[in-house]
Amino acid sequence: MLVLGALLGGLGIVWGSQILSSSPEPYLAPQPTSSARIPRVGLVAGHLGHDSGAVCADGLTEVKVNTAIAREVARRLEDLGYQVDLLEEFDQRLNGYRAAALLSIHADSCEYINDQATGFKVARAQADTVPEQSDRLVACLISAYQQRTGLRFHANSITYDMTDYHAFREIDPRTPAAIIETGFLYLDRRILTEGRERVVEGIVEGLRCFLEGQ
Numbered sequence: 001m002l003v004l005g006a007l008l009g010g011l012g013i014v015w016g017s018q019i020l021s022s023s024p025e026p027y028l029a030p031q032p033t034s035s036a037r038i039p040r041v042g043l044v045a046g047h048l049g050h051d052s053g054a055v056c057a058d059g060l061t062e063v064k065v066n067t068a069i070a071r072e073v074a075r076r077l078e079d080l081g082y083q084v085d086l087l088e089e090f091d092q093r094l095n096g097y098r099a100a101a102l103l104s105i106h107a108d109s110c111e112y113i114n115d116q117a118t119g120f121k122v123a124r125a126q127a128d129t130v131p132e133q134s135d136r137l138v139a140c141l142i143s144a145y146q147q148r149t150g151l152r153f154h155a156n157s158i159t160y161d162m163t164d165y166h167a168f169r170e171i172d173p174r175t176p177a178a179i180i181e182t183g184f185l186y187l188d189r190r191i192l193t194e195g196r197e198r199v200v201e202g203i204v205e206g207l208r209c210f211l212e213g214q
């Protein structure tokens with residue numbers, strides 16, 4: 001919050017007023033912050049550009065749910081001043097992708113499995129090369145997402161598909177990365193669709209916790 005808040009938000013005003021009060025020169029609007037200094041965040045809309053992912057009996061698809069969430073998270077982050085890349089599942093840009101963080105957004109099965117098939121999961125790569133950073137990203141996401149959505153963290157069913165997720169192997173090894181399964185499309189459908197606001201807030205706050213070091 002401190003670094004980023006100053007970098008993205010208040011600086012122009014603070015600088016402006018300092019220039020005004022300490023210098024006889026005419027006031028000049030501060031130059032926009034160099035884009036190189038604005039943190040970049042990558043969001044993969046799970047399955048986008050590739051397949052439908054999980055499919056519900058009435059035709060609702062995981063890719064549709066993931067994409068709606070990812071777009072809204074991207075919009076919020078851009079409003080906060082971040083540079084955001086909204087990526088497809090097998091986006092060319094994932095090769096060597098370098099950013100402050102990468103998050104892939106997915107959702108779980110739309111089959112009725114049992115009454116335990118509710119809740120979310122977050123994982124980093126098994127073979128992560130910046131595990132401390134990625135662990136912090138994961139911890140931030142779990143905490144914020146749980147708080148915002150009220151969904152429980154479903155640690156028991158984190159699968160190899162998550163920890164060996166293809167994008168983890170493609171990105172620049174210095175990029176902290178995680179994958180979130182936002183909920184189960186069957187039992188958690190309501191919050192993933194009508195209640196998407198809370199889902200989006202949970203992800204945005206989890207990312208900010210990591211990026212701004214809160």
Ligand SMILES: [Zn+2]
Pocket residue numbers: 046047053054062106107
């Ligand atoms: Zn998926």
